[in-house]
Amino acid sequence: MLRPVSPAGADGPAGEPRDTELIERVRRGDAAAFDLLVARHMRRAFSIAYRVLGQREDAEDVVQDAFLAVLEKIDTFEAGREFAPWFHRIVANRALTVRKARALRQTDPIPEEAASAAVSPARAAERAQLRDRLREALDALPERQRLIVQLFELEGFTGAEIGEMLEISAGTVRWHLHEARRALRDALASYERKDA
Amino acid sequence: MIPDITRDPPRDAELAARLRELETTRPGDRVDWTRLRRTTLVHAADALARLRQRGSWWEYAARWARPAIPLAAAAGLALAVLLGTLHVPKGAVGPLATLPFLEEVLIAPIPEPEAQLLYTAGAEPDALLRLAIQEP
Numbered sequence: 001m002l003r004p005v006s007p008a009g010a011d012g013p014a015g016e017p018r019d020t021e022l023i024e025r026v027r028r029g030d031a032a033a034f035d036l037l038v039a040r041h042m043r044r045a046f047s048i049a050y051r052v053l054g055q056r057e058d059a060e061d062v063v064q065d066a067f068l069a070v071l072e073k074i075d076t077f078e079a080g081r082e083f084a085p086w087f088h089r090i091v092a093n094r095a096l097t098v099r100k101a102r103a104l105r106q107t108d109p110i111p112e113e114a115a116s117a118a119v120s121p122a123r124a125a126e127r128a129q130l131r132d133r134l135r136e137a138l139d140a141l142p143e144r145q146r147l148i149v150q151l152f153e154l155e156g157f158t159g160a161e162i163g164e165m166l167e168i169s170a171g172t173v174r175w176h177l178h179e180a181r182r183a184l185r186d187a188l189a190s191y192e193r194k195d196a
Numbered sequence: 197m198i199p200d201i202t203r204d205p206p207r208d209a210e211l212a213a214r215l216r217e218l219e220t221t222r223p224g225d226r227v228d229w230t231r232l233r234r235t236t237l238v239h240a241a242d243a244l245a246r247l248r249q250r251g252s253w254w255e256y257a258a259r260w261a262r263p264a265i266p267l268a269a270a271a272g273l274a275l276a277v278l279l280g281t282l283h284v285p286k287g288a289v290g291p292l293a294t295l296p297f298l299e300e301v302l303i304a305p306i307p308e309p310e311a312q313l314l315y316t317a318g319a320e321p322d323a324l325l326r327l328a329i330q331e332p
Contacts, residue, residue, distance in 0.1 A: 026244075028248065029244045029245065029247035029249075029250075031237065031240075034237065034240060034244060038233050038236050042233060043224060043229070046223075046227060047223075050223045056223055056227065060227060060232055063232065063236070064235065064236045064239060068236075068240055071243040071247065072243065130214075131217055131218055134214055134215070134217075135218055138215070149215075150215065152204075152207075153207065153212040154215055154216065160204075170201075171201040171202070172201075174200075174203075174204065175201050177205065178199035178201075178205070181205075181208060184211060184214075184215075188214065
């Protein structure tokens, strides 16, 4: 039976072994330590892979492959180093490789919203148009800017974390973030001006 | 406007909310985390087994290294002492008695006592030097 683990930060909640200890145990083939590592990091890993690929199943596959890659590369991981940034880079690289190989541009279909009695049809139509406008603006962004703005705004990664993941400087991340936000806000503002 | 790229900007809550509306449900809400965790562990079984096997080989070698290294050092020391005490019998032919050197000596005007000392490697270093520079 799998031991429940709360998806806490990089080193887990108090009382649980730290990532550094788990890594040393995984080097010796400790399956329980590996399981703890998976449970602790799989959600964040999925969020990265999903933002790159836009498809849930592909993102799950990438997460699984990335954990297997950890076992292959375990000897190259420097003792004492933080595990999460190193692992996130593996996830991002794997996801980007899959994306290039499959030339994916489509995303999961957005489930249709059930009609809400509280929202008038006119208002629902407006919201749908706004979403379409924002979706178009998001899709029109360069791939890197789209990924960065989603990782920052939706997944809560910092500029430094994103930079380490994508192997670019934090300054470059912030510049891309600035450009992406400007494009998206412009799209929303132009719609709202038109609406007014 | 040139953005400040030395630090992260504040999060844009409104933009984030608009972006979330595009998704209707969070992508992670549709993931079966228990299944993903279990299948990852299953797929990792072989790699983990190899790591355990590698670990056991290394531990085996390390266990034997503990007594073996001091034993090897002691054996080396004993051999060195033994070789140092080996007695070279008097009159044994020394390293100087190589064929080319003998030829040179035989044709050289060396007094017989000195020649005998040379053959038997019993010559004093000064005598050899004098012979080389032909001093009386």
